[in-house]
Amino acid sequence: MPEIVDSWETGLKADWLDRRLRTNVAFFYNKFDGFQSTLVQIVNGASVSNFVNAGKAKIYGSEWEITAIPVENLELRGGVGTLYAKMTEVSQGGLGILPGNHLPNAPAFNANGSARYTFPLGDAGKLSLQGEFTNTSRSGWLKGSDRTSTASTTLQIAPVNHIHNNASVRQRAE
Numbered sequence: 001m002p003e004i005v006d007s008w009e010t011g012l013k014a015d016w017l018d019r020r021l022r023t024n025v026a027f028f029y030n031k032f033d034g035f036q037s038t039l040v041q042i043v044n045g046a047s048v049s050n051f052v053n054a055g056k057a058k059i060y061g062s063e064w065e066i067t068a069i070p071v072e073n074l075e076l077r078g079g080v081g082t083l084y085a086k087m088t089e090v091s092q093g094g095l096g097i098l099p100g101n102h103l104p105n106a107p108a109f110n111a112n113g114s115a116r117y118t119f120p121l122g123d124a125g126k127l128s129l130q131g132e133f134t135n136t137s138r139s140g141w142l143k144g145s146d147r148t149s150t151a152s153t154t155l156q157i158a159p160v161n162h163i164h165n166n167a168s169v170r171q172r173a174e
Contacts, residue, residue: 024065055091109137125171
């Protein structure tokens with residue numbers, strides 16, 4: 001059976017305050033029939049991956065972004081994403097996958113932000129200092145463990161947080 005997706009998305013992008021503030025918001029909904037995925041199972045203590053037609057799934061969520069330039073040379077950015085991604089019906093070949101299971105690598109929440117200040121250096125160019133962060137919530141595959149089979153061992157990916165800082169110098173083109 002082929003994978004078929006019905007997908008809807010709506011959103012709004014807007015500039016405000018003489019383009020010193022930009023907002024983007026999007027809402028999406030995807031309904032899968034014949035959802036295809038890699039199924040990771042524990043067999044005799046070893047991890048085994050199989051590509052399966054898992055059944056039906058739905059994914060919906062939102063994305064929110066903002067960019068602000070509150071003063072000259074300072075740019076602030078932020079974003080938040082929400083995601084609901086679960087199996088709704090399991091096909092016969094989707095062994096070890098249960099209705100209500102979260103889809104793999106589909107964190108329910110993520111956030112990011114950055115701040116960049118640029119120092120003009122006259123004819124020499126400019127110097128930019130930037131800091132940024134990202135946060136991704138826990139993700140995984142199974143809702144719970146099936147006590148009758150090792151195929152339903154819960155696999156989880158821990159929340160991830162990153163902080164980055166950098167500096168760059170851009171010389172003026174001759």
